Amino acid sequence: MTILKKTPVIIFLYTVFLAPLVWFPGLSDFSNLPQRIFLETLGILLCFSWLTTQATDNGLPFHRFPFFTWPLLGFLGWAMFTGVYALNPYETWEIGRQWLAALLFFLLASQLMISSARRRQVLIALFTAAFLVAMLGISQHLFGLSWIPQLAPPAANFANKNMAVHFIVLLFPVGTFLFLTAKKDTTAAWATSLMLSQIVVYLIYTQTRAGWLAVTCQCLLFVVLRKTTRLNLSLLWSRQKKWAMLTSLLVVLTMMNIGPAGFIPGYEAVGLRAASIASIQGNHVRFAIWTDTITLIQQHPLLGVGLGNLKVHFPSVQKESLFLYDQYLKDVHNDYLQIWAELGLVGLTLFIFFIGSLGVFLFRTHKECTGHLAKTLELQAMGLSLAGIGINALFCFPLERMIPVFTIMVLLGLLASLAR
Template identity: 30%
Template sequence: MKKIKAVNGLNVYLIGVLAILVVISAPWLDQTVSNHSFVKSYFAGIGTGILMLITLWKKPELSTITLHISWVKSSWLVLFLLGTISIFWSVNVDFTITKWMIWFTVFCAFVVGYNLKFDQETLTKICWGLVIAAFMIAAIGVFQYWFDFSAVTQAKAPASTFGNKNMATQPIVLIWPLALFLFFSKKITRPQTWLLSIMMLLIMVFIVYTRTRASWVSIIGEAALIAVFLLLKRKTLSDFISWNADKTKAVLLALALFAVLINFGEDGWTWVWSSVEDKFTGDNSVTESRQVRFRIWDVAIEMIKASPLFGTGLGSWFHNEVQGGFGTYNINSYQRAHNDFLELGVELGITGMTLLVFAVGTLNVAIRKIFKNDDKDNALFYFLLWVALSGSFVQMQMSFPYQLAIPAMLLGFYIGFIAKRSEKFIQPIKLLNLKTKKILHQTNKTFWLIMIIVISVIYMDWINTYSTLNYLNKKQKIHLLKQATPRFFHHLELQKILGVFGTTYYKIAEPYKSIAIEKLILSYWPHDNTSLNRYMHILMKNKRYDEALKVIKTFKKVSYRGLYSAHFNELQLYLNTKQTEKYKQAFVELLNQDDSALSLNKNTYAALLQYSLHNKDLYKYTEQIYQKHSKNNRYNCLVENSMVLYYNFKKQYKKAKQHIDIINKSSDSKCLDSALSTSVLKALKAQKP
């Protein structure tokens, strides 16, 4: 047999370097078209691809290779292949390609993680690189929180380089437990102990500052698992961790500073407990945020019911919601399902969900075997890896970590670590010894090289698209927007960005630019209710009624359940153009819609009530509409004022006064027409004998 020259593997520091690069990557320059998740996706996608190529090129070209077929690798590979072939039944191939490239990042990271050399030095280097990346997320975020730093755009501070504070916490949930592997190590030096404690301090302070329930619940759960472990292993704790006076001092100082810093923000000293209490029990958080989540999940469940076996393809949630008819009046522009498990069900059906549950089960079995049989240092690392994944899987029930590049990349690395180490302790399903030739090794490397080049070209096309959008927006050349169309595949987030454009120009009332944007959006998604709504209002505001009516007719046909904006604008158009008969016909048509759909939005019957007052022939419906509104909704000042107006028209002043009294007794009486009220009271007084 030909002697194989020893080849060093991948430099493990590159994993940390890549993690740090992805963390700091953001739209620092193109701020008018801010798409943080996309920037991170191409850094992670191309970066892990390059690391995989380095890994493959550094592997020795053996004449015989052994394939170790295990449940961990097989289950995750089958799930990946199912996602790949879903392109054949996908409702939107472009979006499937976009999502698949995130999944390919997981695959590349897995290959890299699986082929690493597993010893204490390697694990330590990996942990330091990842913890530094998490620290950089936190440091930038804390700086934003304290000093209102805005070099990179953010939806709501502190979002670090992610544009969204919820997204910023997702990698931290996956990384921070590994900091304890370093802290508990026998080999950590005194300066490293103090440095690590400061880094962990800022990471936890940032988590508190973000005020995100999903990350709080996940991290508290992770901390609880670690505490239970320490309690159960208290008699043999010295086998797993090393402790000294420096670590005690560092922890005590960090806890003291933590207690101070969490109460300190941009407005000075603010008692943190009040915001924590409000976040979990306050009316705003409970009645709005949670209810929105439940509504989104209801829509996701309806999508799963419609395609239960294999779903509608990777990346299809957003398309189904906007274009597929599953949106509702209040759930119509959410890019993600805010529950990765349900979103997987939408994409790959019950089959995909079952495969994921099985794959997660194989990870649990593998980690248990490693923990029971490996040396104590390795056992601690894999236990903390299990804690990190457990916390992230809890978070994915309330959020969307695995729709994004960094958590996906970390998941790939972690699965690779677990799959490789578990092979030492778990019997394979099958061992295959395959004889190979040099040409096969070269073909394999060439194939993956071409694959990475193709993916990089697609990413570069998308980069050019967003860069062009940014340029056209800066130069106010919106009429040239078609130049920003991707050459190959429509990026999943492009419609959302164009929608932001549309909203911006709609608000500043620039009709020609707004119309150009809406036409571009609708050329890809003809049923996009949000875009149709803006387009319709632009035409109405500019009195282009013939064009507006055409849009309204289309809009009515594709309106989401409970959304009647097109119907009300049709009524307004007929009012403006004084087409009385058409107005009455359109009103009756709307009133005869399914009551369960009309009742979904509390404003529908309120608006119908006001429109009934524009024509005397429609007065006969007013009281009926009021009863339906009152049955499903609480007090509404405008509704009560409309009833005052109605009874004043009918000269039923006693009933008008009853509604005036309802308004006056309420805490919201600003809408009451004082002149109308005075007129009613005078008329009522004049009627008395």
């Protein structure tokens, strides 16, 4: 491969690695805004670079896109169209431009990452970025690192710990895949295992229940998939990997009992926090917000209020949450309700159609991967990543943030490449 042809691939890998680590001091939105601008700029640059490379070969051949691409484009197209009747079209553009920027990386990933080796490089770049985010968050929690502003610590460079957890949830299954498929007796297996342990430790330190639930479901789904597909993981196992996993488990069990003040038993606190997931009292604010959102949906059932415009209309329906949530509400903390409220039944139907077509794609591709252990695990890892963020979206708003949407689109592009 010539240098010219390598350039888009190299830029893509650096972009994937650096984007989650971007922040800019001195801004009111010092996390999401710089990340969005970084990805918009690099996305456009990458497109021109790739098109230039293709033009030198006297043609612009596109690799086949999977069938879930078309409902995805339909959903995004409708979301942008809602700006026509939205009270504040600027808000539509603010969210829509994030989705469109991320869409560029779906297209680029599906066209550039055409081999298993390239896909693995992308996954390693993303996982390494997640590890660095986790290490930054751990340093903030244990040592009071304060040179990056935080609204809800330990937030790493994401301003809010819940926003950082979106990214962590997406990369936890990827780290597991990289560990399982690492060569048996190499330092890569040890390094990946220890990196994964720090991601788990950071997840524990955040005390984010939605993240805990998502990762727990990912683990359970992996066990179910292993049993139903009868994966023979012993082919990938070794004594070195066993010791690496046991060492990492010991690291997690030790660090979960360490806090800013030193050694403090943390098992009970973790247990109580986990138990509160099912507590009505612990989630009453969200329930009140959801109730008021349903009222808004009833007022605008078919077309919705326009992408990004829930915040404009919400004060007019706020009743149940009026005395429980005294801040200016921007997000419902449930992306599915927010999609219904902003894009109406039309948008929700298109979104369900996209999710359904993606599910069919994953099922068919999984059947085609039978007999290819590494490829099956790669597919399962990316599928579990998407399932995890889907569960997280029940209680938070990853689709409103740049990095989760970007990561989702990159994974979708890699899935398109894997299926060829």
